[in-house]
Amino acid sequence: MSTLSTSPETLNIPSQQHQAHVVREDADGLESFTYPYRPTGADILRSAGRPVDADQVVMQILRGGGLEDVRLDEAADLALGDKFVFGLGDRLFRYMLNGKQCIWPQRYISAHLILDLAGVDHDHSVKLIRDGAEVFLAPTEVVDLSQPGLEHLKTVKHEWILIVGGVPLTYTTPLVKVEEALQRAKFDTTKAWNIYLIVRGQEKQEVQLSFIVDLRTPGIEKIRVTPKNVGNGDAQATAVRRDFALLPDDVEYLDKKDLRWETVLDIERRWLLIHDFALPEGYMPARTLLALDIPKDYPAAQIDMFYFAPAAALVSGREIPRVQITVVIHGTTFQGWSRHRNEPHLWDPSTDCVRTHMALVESCLAKELEQ
Known part of the structure; x- marks a missing residue:
């Protein structure tokens, strides 16, 4: 990520600092720069290295969702949103989000910016609807709005599946306490268990009831639970019988x-x-x-x-x-x-x-x- 900054001395203005970000044309990140006052549309263009002329469009991404046009001589209130996007006056792209028509001044838009524009928390995901199928977009994945036809998108709450002792459990929050997961899967947590977290490509990890599983961790597959043999006979596991062999x-x-x-x-x-x-x-x-x-x-x-x-x-x-x-x-x-x-x-x-x-x-x- 490249960074562009301006100092109070450069602009010769009082030194109260405000941080702002510009969405790059290729939509793979943000250009960050610092303003010492409420910047005008022209200030934002200059700091980002864009020409200051009537063909340029400056739009502010509002924290509550949506876009607002910033004129060249208009001061932007960074409290309303610290992200800006540029375009040319004759280049506006349209898409549908949650059934509503939206505009965007660039050819590309990423999933995390779609959430910002919708005013939706980032505990949601974006789905692209095309030919009757719905496909989840990764947060940094981009949609090319120049393709033929209107793109249809929707935001959905994140869901993670964790298999606990063979029981699939659905979660909408990524942090799960092992004890809570076992109770949801109908295991008696007052008894003694061997509990293992299984992550693809790694050795199994023994965990305790207090362990917090982060479902965002790549490769998480399941929690394996087996009865624990203890010396005093409590929660003694029943011997497994193998009276005949299976295939x-x-x-x-x-x-x-x-x-x-x-x-x-x-x-x-x-x-x-x-x-x-x-x-x-x-x-x-x-x-x-x-x-x-x-x-x-x-x-x-x-x-x-x-x-x-x-x-x-x-x-x-x-x-x-x-x-x-x-x-x-x-x-x-x-x-x-x-x-x-x-x-x-x-x-x-x-x-x-x-x-x-x-x-x-x-x-x-x-x-x-x-x-």
Whole structure:
């Protein structure tokens, strides 16, 4: 960023200082310069190295949103806004922002300046709407307003997704306390947990409940939570059972999803148990134990239905059809959901697996919410 400054001696005016900024033509930064008094449009042009003539347009970006023209002989009040933009008298560009038409005297405009012009805090982002699709713009990304057609833009509140113990959480503020995140994901924070922050390309970092996660940090993926074994027996983790082996791809899928799972045998049936399975909002309880019946000749034979303990119910009170089947696994009664694959989506041993059946579970849960 280049800097241009003027001193009181240069202008031979009293020394009270005001800082102002000029948006450069290429819109990749600001030219900064200091004024010792309320500058006129001509002063601003001179300090920025622009010719002082009638073809020049000086516009002040107001703090409350919008633009205001500054005449060559008019004094600008920097309290109203300390950013200025230049153009030529015959060059004004138009765009739509949040449904309102706006003008801009330069060919390019950056996302952070769009927020300034809208009077919107920088905890928002800008979306470009084109051909029915919406694309987020990075703060320094620029829009070329000279392209054919009127550009349509809108401002939206920032949203970050943090996966905590397999549960996706949405945040509109970037700083998140680990304790609050665990509580939102329905973990009992009075118990002992091993808590790890997973950042792409880095070693996992063990964190405490008081740790503050900055979601703006590049590469943040999730918080992994596992029960902690402590010497006095409090919050002792239950031993994980592996009574039979799953396919390597199934193991990789379950581990990558940070799911706490077991394989157990009960008489002649093989069960995959997934603990603390998060039900979508609109169900109760928030978490349950999910069981999948894994046939002995899987994957040649399909995984069919799915089971919950405790039983899943809709918060609305509406009865869910075809969930009256029950099965007992090691003394625990599970609610069976009678959901089966039909044409043209029959089980395909070459492609279907635990991962695709989990997608079926999630689809069936979502469908009941839409009824």
